[in-house]
Amino acid sequence: xxxxxxxxxxxxxxxxxxxxxxxxxxxxxxxxxxxxxxxxxxxxxxxxxxxxxxxxxxxxxxxxxxxxxxxxxxxxxxxxxxxxxxxxxxxxxxxxxxxxxxxxxxxxxxxxxxxxxxxxxxxxxxxxxxxxxxxxxxxxxxxxxxxxxxxxxxxxxxxxxxxxxxxxxxxxxxxxxxxxxxxxxxxxxxxxxxxxxxxxxxxxxxxxxxxxxxxxxxxxxxxxxxxxxxxxxxxxxxxxxxxxx
Amino acid sequence: xxxxxxxxxxxxxxxxxxxxxxxxxxxxxxxxxxxxxxxxxxxxxxxxxxxxxxxxxxxxxxxxxxxxxxxxxxxxxxxxxxxxxxxxxxxxxxxxxxxxxxxxxxxxxxxxxxxxxxxxxxxxxxxxxxxxxxxxxxxxxxxxxxxxxxxxxxxxxxxxxxxxxxxxxxxxxxxxxxxxxxxxxxxxxxxxxxxxxxxxxxxxxxxxxxxxxxxxxxxxxxxxxxxxxxxxxxxxxxxxxxxxx
Numbered sequence: 107x108x109x110x111x112x113x114x115x116x117x118x119x120x121x122x123x124x125x126x127x128x129x130x131x132x133x134x135x136x137x138x139x140x141x142x143x144x145x146x147x148x149x150x151x152x153x154x155x156x157x158x159x160x161x162x163x164x165x166x167x168x169x170x171x172x173x174x175x176x177x178x179x180x181x182x183x184x185x186x187x188x189x190x191x192x193x194x195x196x197x198x199x200x201x202x203x204x205x206x207x208x209x210x211x212x213x214x215x216x217x218x219x220x221x222x223x224x225x226x227x228x229x230x231x232x233x234x235x236x237x238x239x240x241x242x243x244x245x246x247x248x249x250x251x252x253x254x255x256x257x258x259x260x261x262x263x264x265x266x267x268x269x270x271x272x273x274x275x276x277x278x279x280x281x282x283x284x285x286x287x288x289x290x291x292x293x294x295x296x297x298x299x300x301x302x303x304x305x306x307x308x309x310x311x312x313x314x315x316x317x318x319x320x321x322x323x324x325x326x327x328x329x330x331x332x333x334x335x336x337x338x339x340x341x342x343x344x345x346x347x348x349x350x351x
Numbered sequence: 352x353x354x355x356x357x358x359x360x361x362x363x364x365x366x367x368x369x370x371x372x373x374x375x376x377x378x379x380x381x382x383x384x385x386x387x388x389x390x391x392x393x394x395x396x397x398x399x400x401x402x403x404x405x406x407x408x409x410x411x412x413x414x415x416x417x418x419x420x421x422x423x424x425x426x427x428x429x430x431x432x433x434x435x436x437x438x439x440x441x442x443x444x445x446x447x448x449x450x451x452x453x454x455x456x457x458x459x460x461x462x463x464x465x466x467x468x469x470x471x472x473x474x475x476x477x478x479x480x481x482x483x484x485x486x487x488x489x490x491x492x493x494x495x496x497x498x499x500x501x502x503x504x505x506x507x508x509x510x511x512x513x514x515x516x517x518x519x520x521x522x523x524x525x526x527x528x529x530x531x532x533x534x535x536x537x538x539x540x541x542x543x544x545x546x547x548x549x550x551x552x553x554x555x556x557x558x559x560x561x562x563x564x565x566x567x568x569x570x571x572x573x574x575x576x577x578x579x580x581x582x583x584x585x586x587x588x589x590x591x592x593x594x595x596x
Contacts, residue, residue, distance in 0.1 A: 126587060127587045127588075133583075133584070223570075224474075224566035224567070224569065224570045225470055225473070225474070225570045225573060225574065227477070228470070228473040228474045228476075228477040228567075228570060229469075229470070229473045231473075231477055231480065232472070232473040232476055232477070235476065235480055317588070320587075321469035321586070321588075322469070322473075324469065324586050324587065325468075325469045325470045325473060325574075325586070328470060328574065328577055328578070328584065328586060329470065329570075329573065329574075329577075331577065331584070332573055332574075332576065332577035332581075332584075333573070336577075336581060338378075339378070339573065339576070339577075341566070341569050341570070341573060342371060342372045342565075342566075342569065343372075343562070343566075
């Protein structure tokens, strides 16, 4: 960005990043949605993605800790409430555990995160560090991958239900909620970025933040693809599916 | 570790981690050392590893910033002097750039780090964050992969010189220096860890720190292997070798 974009031009540029770099384009997602993975590979995906899910409220708390405006914090805290719920039987993280339960993974093993790929951990922690260390504008802009989530979720749920006998609409309940939560969150964040990126360098930083976040998601699928689709590449200490999947 | 290990038992446990998890065991290293990679793949390795090299003094400065003892800082600062040199034409980072030059990569492109794999960046930054956030003992223990470096360096240099016409002993000069620097640094760090890990939980933390660091190195080679050995998996925005390699 060398000259100032209008808010709607900025939105176009943000959406163009999603069209090129969001992980709906990743080969692992295509395998997942089209029923080409076996149970062990879907387990590996759900197990690794659990670590991402579990860190989302930590990431949102780090963002909220930088907000001086109570009104802004009131809006942002809803994300944490959605993920953590009102009790141990409620909220997005527990709904994710319903999926790992349904896939036959031991819940203590999942929540210990012992079997998570180091590359998953590094990517997710890079996201948490990013929102702590960069400007609030960049931290909020990095959440804008949610703009692109509803399309992939619809595709994922229908594809997985149609093709895998080891998933059900109950175990995929996480995604139902996200279909309404993600657009609400993304609309707010998009308005914030469009209103607050008022200089070319701020607009550039917001675009770079969204690119960074797309890389965080993409790198997680690269790591899954390398470890669990191509034979013989599971790194030392990471989850090994049972061979009788 | 449930009961206290003697210093020599602790050393054995540390060395056992290297024997199982150091990246000399990674398939990408075997390809690199045995002449099985083409020039573009070796370029990708050198380009990504440049980012790791360039952050080592930042990592060491973060460690030094936590040392209250001038004597300890005097010893540790030698690592930074070795990497940064006395001028722009000296030191480990410049010697690494002699390698990327020799491989035909544009120096401005290399130092911009634009083409680096996101997974490389996440792994390297995880290392910098680790030494900032964990105890000084863990930060120092994470450097102990240098215990295992001399063997891999000797193998790497002889293997690469014997099999690639696009590398020379001049372009591999980086590794000559490391053959003496790495053991000196590792001996000090090993003595420090053996003397300062005096409780079972500290010994456990030191062992976990070395495992973490092995994961940092392993994940970098996983990312290279996935992107540049298996066709069609270079992530958006990362270095693309010219097809006429």
